[in-house]
Amino acid sequence: MKRCFALAALLLASACDIETGEAPKYAFVSPYGPRVNPVNANEFEVILSAGGAFDGYWCGASDYARRKLGAAWTDRVYVASPISQSVTTDRRSAVRFTLDPAALGITPVNKTFSAGLQVGDNMSVTQANTRCSYARPFTVGGRF
Template identity: 45%
Template sequence: MKNLSLATIAACLLGLTVSDASAFTSRDGSRVNPVSDAVFEVIPKTGGSGRNYWCAAGDYAQRALKTSWEARLYIARSRGASETTNRRSAVQFTLQPVLTGSSEQASTAGVNNLMRGDTMRVRDAFNLCHQLPVGF
């Protein structure tokens, strides 16, 4: 009976570890979770500005997905409730413009717009990680 209880606890802990393994924490502390093979979701620590979303997306694309600095990130879904957590604020990104209805040559909108189809190079998004917050 004792061995069965230990085995059950170990299995539960292993399950928690496996689900956390797919999560990524960006340099600014935002969480990034895969939604599908082509889409990932950025969940900032608290609310978050556009800078936080783009920074985390660029960080994830470069460090976790190993994409080129020149690759383009696209917003697949505007700010809304998270699909991977219970948080109220998340933005979904993709590297595939076809999933957003955007052309590959779409122009970059303002950092805080966070509208479906907005795009930014991975390098530019990652560089937002190094900017000081407003009011510093």
């Protein structure tokens, strides 16, 4: 019984800000796990939980673009900054994305396939959404 309470306390504490003890605030939480905050009118930031899968960044970007920004499945999502310190939270790693690279002065990288997280890397909302099967927490084989 003590073990269950200890595990619950650990999970609760890990969901809170270490210094303030408060749960971080996010504008959007994807059902797949990634959290997203807008940075400005043209940029949003995807934040993963500790130990989140690399594909979670693309998953969060596609989910936010589709559900919150109204992007079409054929619209493209562009990396606006590589993995770096979050600008909207105290998290150590986040990736910023945009749907409008010209507004940020970003030159899109033209590749047939892009899996990276360098400025200009991009994929369609549909392609990025396929990464969600790998980012779902607590699943076997990446599927529910």
